[in-house]
Amino acid sequence: MYSSFTREIEHLGGVFLSYDSESARLRGVQALRGWLDGLSVLAYLNISGHQVGGQLLLQVSSAPSLEALTPDHDTTGLAAAFGLDSRNRGVDLDAEIVLSMSRSPTALTYPSVDELQASIRMRRYTAMAARYAELSFNTEGLERPQDCWAYHPETSFTLLPDVALIDALVKTTQPALSGRTYTFSCYRASEYVMLLALALELREHHPQLLAQIEQRWRSHAIMSEEFHRVFTREYGSPEHPLPPTFYVPGDRVWFKNPDERSSDVRGYEGSWVYYLGAGQFNNFWNNLAPFTLATKCLEIYHWRNALVLDPDGRLTIDEVAVSRHVKATLDCPEERAWILEKMMRLRDPSGIYANGGCIDRTRECLKWVGKESADLVIPQTHHAVG
Numbered sequence: 183m184y185s186s187f188t189r190e191i192e193h194l195g196g197v198f199l200s201y202d203s204e205s206a207r208l209r210g211v212q213a214l215r216g217w218l219d220g221l222s223v224l225a226y227l228n229i230s231g232h233q234v235g236g237q238l239l240l241q242v243s244s245a246p247s248l249e250a251l252t253p254d255h256d257t258t259g260l261a262a263a264f265g266l267d268s269r270n271r272g273v274d275l276d277a278e279i280v281l282s283m284s285r286s287p288t289a290l291t292y293p294s295v296d297e298l299q300a301s302i303r304m305r306r307y308t309a310m311a312a313r314y315a316e317l318s319f320n321t322e323g324l325e326r327p328q329d330c331w332a333y334h335p336e337t338s339f340t341l342l343p344d345v346a347l348i349d350a351l352v353k354t355t356q357p358a359l360s361g362r363t364y365t366f367s368c369y370r371a372s373e374y375v376m377l378l379a380l381a382l383e384l385r386e387h388h389p390q391l392l393a394q395i396e397q398r399w400r401s402h403a404i405m406s407e408e409f410h411r412v413f414t415r416e417y418g419s420p421e422h423p424l425p426p427t428f429y430v431p432g433d434r435v436w437f438k439n440p441d442e443r444s445s446d447v448r449g450y451e452g453s454w455v456y457y458l459g460a461g462q463f464n465n466f467w468n469n470l471a472p473f474t475l476a477t478k479c480l481e482i483y484h485w486r487n488a489l490v491l492d493p494d495g496r497l498t499i500d501e502v503a504v505s506r507h508v509k510a511t512l513d514c515p516e517e518r519a520w521i522l523e524k525m526m527r528l529r530d531p532s533g534i535y536a537n538g539g540c541i542d543r544t545r546e547c548l549k550w551v552g553k554e555s556a557d558l559v560i561p562q563t564h565h566a567v568g
Contacts, residue, residue: 190234191289192422196243198232198291199298207231207238213295214242221277227284244284256427257282258475261460268431268459269313272306275431278459279305282430288417293555300383304548305432307379312456312464315355315375316363319467321449323365327353338403347396348385351378371466372434372454373409379432380413380548388553394560402563413558414546423543426526427475431459434546437478440525441486442535447497450485452540453478479525480508480518482540 191198199214201207211229218224226248232239244252251263260266260281266274279302283290292298318325324333330350331339341350353360355374366374377395384392398404404412414434418424429435438452439445445452455463455478462472473481481504488503511517527539549558 191232191239191241191291194232194241194243194289195287196241196284196289197286197298198289199240199242199295200291200293201238201240204238207240210240210295214240217295217299218242218280221273221280223277223280226281242280242284244281248281248285252285254427255285255287255425257285257429258427258461266460268309275306275309275459276302279431282428285428286417286430287425287428288419288422290417293550294552297550297552297555300387300551301547304379304383304551305430307382308376308432308434308456308548309458311355311375311378311382313458313469313472314358315371315464315466316357316469317355317366317371317466318363319368319449320365321367323367325364327360327364330354337401338405340401340403341396341399343400347392347399348378348381351381366466367449368454368466370405372456373405375456376413376434376548380551383551388551388556390553391551391556391558391560398560398563404561408561410546412561413548415549416544416546418544420531420543423528424545426528426539426541429457429545430547431457432547433457435463436542437482437540438529438538438542439482439485440529440535440538440540441483444485444489444497444499445535447485447489447499450499453482457545475526476518476522477508477512479522479540480511483521483525484508484511 199210201210214229215224218227226245228243228245230241230243232241252260261268261278266278268275268278292301326333326339327350330342330345330353332342333339341347351374354364355378357363381392381395433456435455435457436452437455439450444450455473458464458472461474463475463478465472484504484507485499487507488500489497490500492498511521525539526541527537528541528543530536530538550556551558
């Protein structure tokens with residue numbers, strides 16, 4: 183159902199819910215209004231009905247008052263404009279998520295109010311898990327809590343018997359609870375954060391699906407391209423890119439390194455992070471120092487100015503030098519403006535290093551997970567570990 187009418191409404195933007203009958207749609211209006219009023223955002227939204235190819239739809243879109251506060255779909259200042267404490271109040275973070283989604287220039291579709299609410303909860307869990315996560319950067323690192331995971335080269339890290347997935351993920355990613363940090367690349371770290379958010383939602387609302395995920399993880403981890411295919415939905419497209427300053431809390435975001443030479447250093451091809459809300463992106467290596475869009479762009483830009491040779495004669499990046507360059511740029515308004523103008527362009531396609539910046543054209547979020555509407559299907563494996 184996701185793709186059956188999305189192309190026909192994509193240009194309308196906002197959030198769309200689908201119904202089988204007019205009576206169901208009317209009940210949906212009532213449920214939506216009550217829920218959105220509880221978040222204190224109803225006055226900034228429009229709820230309207232549509233019919234596309236026999237499908238009855240409800241659209242939640244931004245009212246003119248919200249559009250005035252988010253010019254060019256810029257959601258990075260939304261929390262400040264509304265006085266939302268998205269870091270410390272879950273209801274404020276939910277409100278920021280809803281308001282941001284309503285400003286989406288491409289349609290975000292859901293089969294029910296329940297599925298929309300599940301999506302917003304998962305975005306909240308994702309932002310919180312990303313904010314608390316702190317790891318050690320090492321693209322070749324193989325460290326995990328040994329009382330949670332077993333490792334084999336062909337199956338990667340698998341969940342030990344009788345260990346709950348949520349407990350293992352929290353212990354692995356949150357040093358405030360575990361007492362230490364473990365080695366990760368930013369891409370693998372982003373998978374663990376998203377998986378934790380998913381598991382927290384499923385524990386409360388779809389435990390059977392959580393059990394399937396745990397069973398799979400006891401035999402073979404889901405990673406990389408398979409993880410992207412199984413768990414995530416990508417919105418925006420190369421043909422219809424999302425605006426450079428449009429983000430929804432809980433989005434997984436890719437920032438490309440547009441410098442060809444420094445992007446050859448493993449782990450510095452770009453950066454996977456999560457949008458936390460309130461204009462911040464998480465920092466996997468120091469969770470007390472989240473990035474703004476500007477500081478993330480400046481960090482990636484200065485990778486090119488911090489290339490050094492390691493003891494084995496291989497190119498690497500001196501992170502101390504990166505920090506020094508970023509600070510100097512922040513103290514020089516002219517240089518800062520010049521670099522950000524270059525970096526905040528949409529990125530070039532993969533393999534091309536021309537005039538593009540570091541901003542991706544798409545964002546990623548979790549698929550539907552409801553008992554009646556989930557399109558997240560866990561593949562089974564019979565891989566034998568030698």
